[in-house]
Amino acid sequence: MKKLVSFLALCTLLSLEASGVPTVVSASTLNSDDDAVPGVETINGKTYLTITASRVPEKKSAVSANLTVIDREEIERSGATTVGDLIAEKGIGHIHKYPGALTTIGIRGFRTETHGNDLQGHVLVLLDGRRAGTGNLAKLMTKNVERIEIIRGPGAVQYGSGGMGGVVNVITRQGKSNVAAIETGFGSFGQVEVNVDGTAKGQGLDFAGALSRFTQDEYKTGRGVTFANTGIDSQLGVSANVGYEPAPNNRFGVIVTDFDADHAGDPGYLSANDTDNYNDKSNYSVDSRYSGQNGSGRWQWMGRYFFGQDKSMWADPLYSNASGWDDGEDSRNSTDQQGAQAQVSGAIGMLNLTTGLDWLHYDVENSWSPQQTGYDNPALFLLSKVGICDDRFFVSGSLRQDWYAVEVKQPAGHDEDTSHLTPQLGLSWLVSDAFKLRGQIAQGFVMPSADQLGIDVEAYGHRTVGNPDLDPETSLTWEGGADYEQAGLSGSLTWFATDFEDKIVRTGLAGNVSSYTNLGNATINGVEVAFSYDIGGPLGWAWEVRPFVDMTWLTQYEDDATGDDLTYMSDVTLSSGLAFADGAGFSGRINVAYTGPQQVDDWEETYTVVDLDSFVVTDLMFSYRFLHSEKLGDFTVCGELRNLFDEDYAYVKGYPMPGRSVFVRLRWEY
Numbered sequence: 004m005k006k007l008v009s010f011l012a013l014c015t016l017l018s019l020e021a022s023g024v025p026t027v028v029s030a031s032t033l034n035s036d037d038d039a040v041p042g043v044e045t046i047n048g049k050t051y052l053t054i055t056a057s058r059v060p061e062k063k064s065a066v067s068a069n070l071t072v073i074d075r076e077e078i079e080r081s082g083a084t085t086v087g088d089l090i091a092e093k094g095i096g097h098i099h100k101y102p103g104a105l106t107t108i109g110i111r112g113f114r115t116e117t118h119g120n121d122l123q124g125h126v127l128v129l130l131d132g133r134r135a136g137t138g139n140l141a142k143l144m145t146k147n148v149e150r151i152e153i154i155r156g157p158g159a160v161q162y163g164s165g166g167m168g169g170v171v172n173v174i175t176r177q178g179k180s181n182v183a184a185i186e187t188g189f190g191s192f193g194q195v196e197v198n199v200d201g202t203a204k205g206q207g208l209d210f211a212g213a214l215s216r217f218t219q220d221e222y223k224t225g226r227g228v229t230f231a232n233t234g235i236d237s238q239l240g241v242s243a244n245v246g247y248e249p250a251p252n253n254r255f256g257v258i259v260t261d262f263d264a265d266h267a268g269d270p271g272y273l274s275a276n277d278t279d280n281y282n283d284k285s286n287y288s289v290d291s292r293y294s295g296q297n298g299s300g301r302w303q304w305m306g307r308y309f310f311g312q313d314k315s316m317w318a319d320p321l322y323s324n325a326s327g328w329d330d331g332e333d334s335r336n337s338t339d340q341q342g343a344q345a346q347v348s349g350a351i352g353m354l355n356l357t358t359g360l361d362w363l364h365y366d367v368e369n370s371w372s373p374q375q376t377g378y379d380n381p382a383l384f385l386l387s388k389v390g391i392c393d394d395r396f397f398v399s400g401s402l403r404q405d406w407y408a409v410e411v412k413q414p415a416g417h418d419e420d421t422s423h424l425t426p427q428l429g430l431s432w433l434v435s436d437a438f439k440l441r442g443q444i445a446q447g448f449v450m451p452s453a454d455q456l457g458i459d460v461e462a463y464g465h466r467t468v469g470n471p472d473l474d475p476e477t478s479l480t481w482e483g484g485a486d487y488e489q490a491g492l493s494g495s496l497t498w499f500a501t502d503f504e505d506k507i508v509r510t511g512l513a514g515n516v517s518s519y520t521n522l523g524n525a526t527i528n529g530v531e532v533a534f535s536y537d538i539g540g541p542l543g544w545a546w547e548v549r550p551f552v553d554m555t556w557l558t559q560y561e562d563d564a565t566g567d568d569l570t571y572m573s574d575v576t577l578s579s580g581l582a583f584a585d586g587a588g589f590s591g592r593i594n595v596a597y598t599g600p601q602q603v604d605d606w607e608e609t610y611t612v613v614d615l616d617s618f619v620v621t622d623l624m625f626s627y628r629f630l631h632s633e634k635l636g637d638f639t640v641c642g643e644l645r646n647l648f649d650e651d652y653a654y655v656k657g658y659p660m661p662g663r664s665v666f667v668r669l670r671w672e673y
Contacts, residue, residue: 362380
């Protein structure tokens with residue numbers, strides 16, 4: 004079947020080239036093994052279809068941003084069960100991780116938002132090209148993920164508010180063959196994991212899905228100290244992608260995701276361990292989409308509607324009982340999300356255009372605020388790209404106009420609104436088939452929140468009022484880089500410089516009244532390096548033996564007014580190690596992740612800014628297929644040794660992570 008699809012795709016493309024019709028590649032050509040097919044690239048023997056950087060399929064060589072792709076093979080070798088754990092291994096940037104299913108990530112000095120409306124995040128998380136509705140990457144499971152594409156740098160012109168430091172696009176698997184698998188695992192600290200997943204394809208229908216359940220007891224830190232109340236009673240993840248193709252290159256699809264963490268430990272600082280607090284977290288979404296193209300491939304279109312909900316609840320039973328509460332709930336946050344996208348892409352001579360509209364609506368409730376707020380965010384965008392010199396040189400220019408309105412529904416209804424125009428310009432030059440130079444200038448922005456624009460509350464004798472004249476926070480990033488891909492060698496070098504302006508801060512007014520204002524600028528500059536090389540090839544080995552390194556070095560990250568270093572930023576984050584495989588069922592990976600020292604707020608003891616020490620975490624993973632049978636299927640054993648050297652470390656001061664742990668899983672696939 005794969006050969007037939009490849010043959011038909013190749014014949015279609017050849018006929019289009021012969022007729023002089025520009026080709027735009029659909030997702031159906033992903034199975035092609037021909038690197039010459041537009042929109043599909045084979046790198047180190049793996050095929051990629053990049054969609055994050057421009058919202059349409061295109062070659063990676065045409066992208067002007069620094070794009071990192073974590074493919075399915077790398078996800079499986081990692082053993083990470085959540086997207087947050089996976090990215091923590093990569094050394095891409097700052098990690099903010101607590102016990103109890105809570106992980107944020109930072110790229111180029113900016114972070115995702117975890118508690119509430121993800122429009123206020125500074126790094127944007129997507130599911131299949133639309134907002135995931137959360138910035139907590141512990142809520143996104145890896146079992147049904149095909150790949151993760153990461154834009155380092157602004158992606159606001161494509162996706163709007165929040166894409167200032169970067170964009171993480173988690174792309175769900177799509178069924179291409181008939182496979183079913185069951186997996187179970189056990190490990191240290193009472194860890195138990197059960198997974199069921201599979202894919203299917205036939206008669207125009209395709210399916211890919213996974214169900215995963217995980218539990219864990221309290222863990223010990225690297226010092227051998229039991230960190231009480233760090234267990235999770237139950238963590239359940241569900242993902243399903245179902246599609247139907249009524250005609251070639253036209254597909255109706257529905258993607259359903261659900262995450263629930265019940266009674267996850269909420270231990271507080273180790274120095275002041277609270278053994279009765281807990282939290283419940285959930286996130287679900289339903290995404291319906293139709294995509295297609297005309298017979299020549301000149302025009303593509305896509306329309307979708309999605310909705311979902313993100314909820315978090317933190318309970319403090321002793322405090323709640325003392326206060327006379329019956330349900331024991333201390334604080335709650337709920338965000339209901341719905342949205343739509345519509346776009347059309349076309350090739351007009353050498354010019355490729357994509358235009359369309361996005362619409363988002365959020366309803367947000369917080370127990371710590373008496374207000375209920377609603378958000379509306381319609382937007383229009385135009386993305387253009389010109390390929391010249393036989394597609395060796397690409398120039399891209401894009402614009403996006405966002406309108407942003409908030410409604411404070413309770414206690415007194417009133418509205419506020421603002422807007423923002425976002426430009427971006429990029430260049431990409433394919434010097435040779437293996438070597439590319441690129442550069443771009445791009446803007447990111449974060450819209451003011453409803454509280455910042457329209458709050459009016461009084462608590463403990465202090466009144467806080469919104470400022471309807473707030474401007475969006477903005478950033479302007481210049482960057483340049485080079486990529487190299489050939490004969491098992493992959494390398495990337497990027498320099499970037501970011502000016503961050505109009506940071507929204509809280510400020511005092513007359514008496515006991517405070518409000519918000521645009522006050523605060525910062526400069527963040529740095530270098531990103533990625534390198535890997537399969538040394539087994541030139542040495543004539545049957546094995547793949549691939550050393551790798553991925554590093555971010557922030558050369559400057561300071562507040563422009565004070566000259567002080569910004570908090571929660573390490574000058575260096577690095578991931579390095581060795582990946583190996585024999586091509587016959589055995590593979591493994593040694594990963595060493597380094598996080599440099601950083602200045603953080605000490606909410607545990609001194610309530611001042613203090614230093615958090617650097618740390619190194621080493622993980623070892625292996626996988627061995629010990630039985631391969633057409634009748635019985637494949638049996639594989641996987642092992643993980645986490646924190647090999649028992650490092651005593653914490654991503655957040657006062658919340659040390661687990662010490663050395665072992666995990667073993669058995670997988671049957673048929």
